[in-house]
Amino acid sequence: MAEAIVKTNEIKLNGREFWRGGAESVELGDVGEIRTPLGKPSWFEAKDRIAGKKLQVKNLGNISIDSTRTSKLDFLGKINLAKVFPGGQGSLGYEAVVSRKLELMYFEIETDDVVRAVNDSPALREKLKDWGEDARICTGVFLVVKAETSKHFAVNTSHEAEFTVHGVTIKPKLTAGVSGDTTITLQKGSCFGYAIAKPIWDDPKPKNAKRLQDLRFDNHT
Numbered sequence: 001m002a003e004a005i006v007k008t009n010e011i012k013l014n015g016r017e018f019w020r021g022g023a024e025s026v027e028l029g030d031v032g033e034i035r036t037p038l039g040k041p042s043w044f045e046a047k048d049r050i051a052g053k054k055l056q057v058k059n060l061g062n063i064s065i066d067s068t069r070t071s072k073l074d075f076l077g078k079i080n081l082a083k084v085f086p087g088g089q090g091s092l093g094y095e096a097v098v099s100r101k102l103e104l105m106y107f108e109i110e111t112d113d114v115v116r117a118v119n120d121s122p123a124l125r126e127k128l129k130d131w132g133e134d135a136r137i138c139t140g141v142f143l144v145v146k147a148e149t150s151k152h153f154a155v156n157t158s159h160e161a162e163f164t165v166h167g168v169t170i171k172p173k174l175t176a177g178v179s180g181d182t183t184i185t186l187q188k189g190s191c192f193g194y195a196i197a198k199p200i201w202d203d204p205k206p207k208n209a210k211r212l213q214d215l216r217f218d219n220h221t
Contacts, residue, residue: 016217027046032136041220055117100147142191142192200213200216
């Protein structure tokens with residue numbers, strides 16, 4: 001099981017550094033710009049989102065917390081406690097995750113699906129091009145869910161997610177031996193941390209590009 005170190009503004013996991021700044025306003029599939037205020041941590045400003053699509057998202061597994069290098073103060077950070085931690089855990093969310101009563105999970109959109117969704121939306125594509133080098137797409141989110149809910153989501157398996165203007169609903173492909181049906185609904189305020197990626201276009205100058213070709217993971221700075 002992967003182990004994460006959580007700081008106020010970042011999550012370190014598997015050699016990558018994810019983002020937490022402004023997480024309360026970020027949803028999976030958001031598009032926007034990276035902000036780098038002088039003397040302050042960088043963060044992602046969501047301005048629009050992929051909507052009206054059914055995409056594949058992958059659950060990369062439940063994540064344990066390195067409690068020796070993660071303080072409760074850092075863990076709680078500046079997130080929306082009421083929306084991030086289910087069951088009214090609030091400020092007790094740290095203890096609940098460490099004890100595994102709640103599970104920290106990471107869901108990531110398949111890159112090919114993101115590329116296809118952007119290329120299928122001329123308006124979204126033009127916005128990303130206009131933002132130039134600062135353009136980013138939220139391709140992954142960390143969520144805290146009840147332990148029994150996490151059992152429905154097979155690790156390293158793609159699950160169908162419906163993206164709407166109101167949020168994202170993920171329906172699981174059930175783990176072998178687990179019965180029943182459940183979904184996870186991602187709404188604004190429920191994000192614990194996130195991944196963003198930089199668009200790679202078919203032209204070195206974004207404004208001259210016609211198609212999105214790929215994405216490049218953006219480590220927190």
